[in-house]
Amino acid sequence: MKKALAVLVAGSLTLAGLSGCSSQGTSADGKxxxxxxxxxxxxxxxxxxxxxxxxxxxxxxxxxxxxxxxxxxxxxxxxxxxxxxxxxxxxxxxxxxxxxxxxxxxxxxxxxxxxxxxxxxxxxxxxxxxxxxxxxxxxxxxADAVIYNKTIFKELGLEVPKTWDEFISTAEKVKAAGKIPFYFTFKDAWTTLPSYNVLAANTEGDSFFKDLNSGSTAFKNGHKEAVEKFLTLINYGHKDQNGKAYNDGNTAFAKGDSAMYLQGIWAIPEIKKANPNIDLGVFPYPVTNTPGESKVVSxxxxxxxxxxxxxxxxxxxxxxxxxxxxxxxxxxxxxxxxxxxxxxxxxxxxxxEGLKETFAKGAVTDFPDHYVPIAVGLEKQLQVLAMNKNADQYLKKLDTEWNKVKDRK
Missing domain, CATH: 3.40.190.10 (Periplasmic binding protein-like II)
Known part of the structure; x- marks a missing residue:
């Protein structure tokens, strides 16, 4: 699971000169x-x-x-x-x-x-x-990856998509077959991040956060495409996706309730605990329409x-x-x-196996949320976006919260 350690460092915390930090010492047996x-x-x-x-x-x-x-x-x-x-x-x-x-x-x-x-x-x-x-x-x-049920893919004659258009086409085919394309668990706010991180990392530009810090860009510019694609993906979810939690999703996917699961690879051990016999695989998110262009967020x-x-x-x-x-x-x-x-x-x-080639060639990039201060509340804002689907409101809120944090520094 990918939960950022949300340490709220109040004010200008200075630890230099601290004395006796560790509460541990020597036990009675001399250890x-x-x-x-x-x-x-x-x-x-x-x-x-x-x-x-x-x-x-x-x-x-x-x-x-x-x-x-x-x-x-x-x-x-x-x-x-x-x-x-x-x-x-x-x-x-x-x-x-x-x-x-x-x-x-x-x-x-x-x-x-x-x-x-x-x-x-x-x-x-x-x-x-x-x-x-x-x-x-x-x-x-x-790594964030698309976890997919190989059995369902075989039953529906689906291939692993290499482009964004193929990705959405695959979701359409799953939906047309009466099955759920993606299982979402937005009751846990942090589960909005895996898919959004990949979409943002591959569309925001290499210098986005540097430019954001300098004031030369804003979320309303750099994250507009990511938001649009995020909203597209959640259209292929299931009923009550805002009411299901992470553990619910692991179990549901393990039972075959959806063809794909937009999570990190950390979910796989939990899925296999629920169903040791599941035949699953992973593939990189195809964020653009150029095959092999998208980087894996790792x-x-x-x-x-x-x-x-x-x-x-x-x-x-x-x-x-x-x-x-x-x-x-x-x-x-x-x-x-x-x-x-x-x-x-x-x-x-x-x-x-589906990620090895990408890792081998070094086509990886960091998680965008690692650069967003906890106080901005990215995952909470995404949770609201998933419910009201108001892209403009979301982007405006992010810019407002970012500037608040920036002004306090």
């Missing part, structure tokens, strides 16, 4: 305790296994995983109390940028693990923060950051080194259906 704070609830079980393995190899270190239900609020409160975790695993987004500027994390530009990371993902972190230093190790990457889903004030730096670094080893990275991506940010670690799940 050094370090806290690992991560924001992905679906990865908790995976990290539990990895922690167990790490502690067997390092019997003097006790790793305590924190994965609270409302991670952003918890982290904000702890920051106010000057009680940062030793290692933080979060997404490469605007919240990470704010924390990096605030001095929350150690500069990892010279960390040995960084040399094995694909340069594109390192650059994404620099682009997000606008800093030359790197304050986290990109760990796992995800950002840093998980990075590893070291607290700048940890009392147990050596132990925290050991944990990071363990996580970034090839063997551990492979285990994580296998369980979480992610792509590794490392050069020499590949994703071999057959269900993701």
């Amino acid at each position: 050094v305790k370090i806290e690992f704070f991560q924001y992905k609830p679906e990865a908790k079980g995976t990290f539990d296994k990895l922690i167990e393995k790490f502690e067997k190899e390092n019997p003097k270190i006790d790793v305590v995983q924190s994965n609270p239900p409302d991670a952003e609020t918890v982290l904000k409160t702890r920051m106010a109390k000057r009680d940062l975790p030793d290692v933080v695993a979060m997404g490469g987004n605007s919240s990470f940028s704010e924390l990096s500027h605030a001095g929350a994390f150690e500069d990892m530009s010279k960390d040995k693990n960084l040399k094995d990371i694909k340069p594109a993902y390192v650059q994404m972190l620099k682009d997000i923060t606008g800093l030359k230093e790197v304050y986290g190790i990109p760990y796992a990457a995800n 950002g840093v889903d998980l990075l590893l950051a070291l607290s700048s004030n940890t009392k147990h730096k050596a132990e925290a670094e050991k944990w990071i080194n363990f996580l970034t080893s090839d063997a551990t990275a492979k285990e994580y991506l296998k369980e979480q259906n992610a792509f590794s940010a490392k050069n020499n670690v590949t994703q071999d799940d057959p269900s993701l």
Whole structure:
């Protein structure tokens, strides 16, 4: 799942000079305790296994995983109390940028693990923060893709579409056959983002956010095409798509209720839990009418950051080194259906075959929402758009909220 860690960094937060940030210390049995704070609830079980393995190899270190239900609020409160975790695993987004500027994390530009990371993902972190230093190790990457039911495609004689017109034609054919083309789950506001991110990334232009920051463009210009295409797609949804949540969608798609599911690849493990026998595949969104032109949106889903004030730096670094080893990275991506940010670690799940060519040629771009401050409320605005379908109102609201945030800086 792709939920941005919505850390609300109030005012001009300054963490430099904090003392005694980590609440962890030394346990009664003499072990050094370090806290690992991560924001992905679906990865908790995976990290539990990895922690167990790490502690067997390092019997003097006790790793305590924190994965609270409302991670952003918890982290904000702890920051106010000057009680940062030793290692933080979060997404490469605007919240990470704010924390990096605030001095929350150690500069990892010279960390040995960084040399094995694909340069594109390192650059994404620099682009997000606008800093030359790197304050986290990109760990796992995800991707927005069209998940499709191969059985339904075969039954209806459908081919994987390569252009936007073919994409809409495919949806029309599914609809004409009396089936649902796309299953939407807009009760959870964040689920508006996967499809919108791809549409925006491939139509807004390479310098959109730079131009937006300089005041030379606006959402009403750069995102107009994305909005139009987003509204086109939701016309091929189902009844009560604003009343269904993410878990509902995973189960419904697993049962064969729709031919396609506009989600991220993180949904696949959940779909397979609901139906282990489903024959599914993925393909890149064809946003334009030039075959192969559209880029896959793939950002840093998980990075590893070291607290700048940890009392147990050596132990925290050991944990990071363990996580970034090839063997551990492979285990994580296998369980979480992610792509590794490392050069020499590949994703071999057959269900993701449809994205391999795109990844191989490097035709990837970052998630646009990573550059939108939480206060703008992009996903909430999209949720309203999905209900009232008023494009002009949506774009005007985005520009208004963006300028409010900009004026406060």
